[in-house]
Amino acid sequence: MSRSGWIEDRHERGLRWRARYRGPDGLIRSKSFATKVRAQRWLTDQLANIDRATWVTPEHGQIPWEVYSGQLLAGRVHLAARTIETDRRCHERAAEWIGEVPLARLTPELVRRMTSELSERYAAATVARTMRWVRLTLNQAVRDRRILSSPAAGVRLPRSRRSEMRLLDPAEVRELAGALPDRYGSLAIAAAYTGLRWGELAGLGVRDIDMLRRRLTVRATLVEASSQAPRLGPPKSAASERTVTLPVFVVETLARHLEAHPAVDGMVWTTDQGGFLRRGSFGRIWRKAVAESIGPPCRIHDLRHTHAAWLIADGEHPKAIQTRLGHGSISVTMDRYGHLMDGLDDQIAAHLDARAGSAAPPARPETPEVTAPIDLQTRRNP
Secondary structure, three states: OOOOEEEEEOOOOOOOEEEEEEOOOOOEEEEEEOOHHHHHHHHHHHHHHHHOOOOOOHHHHHOEHHHHHHHHHHOOOOOOHHHHHHHHHHHHHHHHHHOOOEHHHOOHHHHHHHHHHHHHHOOHHHHHHHHHHHHHHHHHHHHOOOOOOOOOOOOOOOOOOOOOOOOOOHHHHHHHHHHOOHHHHHHHHHHHHHOOOHHHHHOOEHHHEEOOOOEEEOOOEEEEEOOEEEEEEOOOOOOOOOEEEOOHHHHHHHHHHHHHOOOEOOEOOOOOOOOOOOHHHHHHHHHHHHHHOOOOOOOOOHHHHHHHHHHHHOOOOHHHHHHHHOOOOHHHHHHHHHHHHOOHHHHHHHHHHHHHHHHOOOOOOOOOOOOOOOOHHHHHOO
């Protein structure tokens, strides 16, 4: 028997050996085993955790995952409404499998089984979002010292297939804009020639456009969540709050739009009734216009991809592209659109050839033919 732990022989059949130890909180805890070897192994692990300061109070891990996850959800009120809505749905999906399981009884095997079963019912991207939430909760449980380690660590997720981009040319953009109702054609033009996100377009106000200086400033985004009415909120990130210079014809397009459809409550684009332009209702109008013009598939977000592709094709600097798109870092831009830059190296070589021009170095003169032997000794000591 050690000072902190000991093993007792209960002289009974079944779980004969009881391992006991005194925890850092001063309470004595025990567990019974069929063999002394198993009892000793368990006791050694507990005492080692105490020595390494990794011991956690066993009772703290008995809270069901659903309860603990719900507590974390309640503390995320400072986040965007759509983020909270996404987290709530992930919580509900995972709770079907592990909701009643205590944190301390969650195992990697159980998490892998849940991931596999989720994959049979949902798309890979949905499974990935759900598992990100599960990992977040379990990592927080480790920090809160409710469990020693996360059982989700190392669990592989199904590979999410990135959706294919539809990149349009200017003629296709004009055709698509012409197929939309008159009050929304300018929205398609603005999306393709500014690269704004959907929420930034739907949240754009007249005060955000300086027609004389040809500047558009992103100050707000339309926030949509099923649990509340749409509202204007801050941009997605600090980088998203940006100013974009507009081509002259886009300024003229916006001016004609506002003359034909005066702003309601200061918003550039609204519904026929003057309300916020919601993604779902506009999606039906969009799909009809796509079918009648360029043909599916084509998402609203593809106009943002199209804008990025045009900038890359024109050889614009990646940092300028990042700023115009409102990405938080250049790595986001490169990860998303780097594959479109593969052909730019040929363009660089062509530009270097053009830069050299007549300044190219002259051809190297031919070495004259030697007709007489060279005295090496004389060459060394002239």
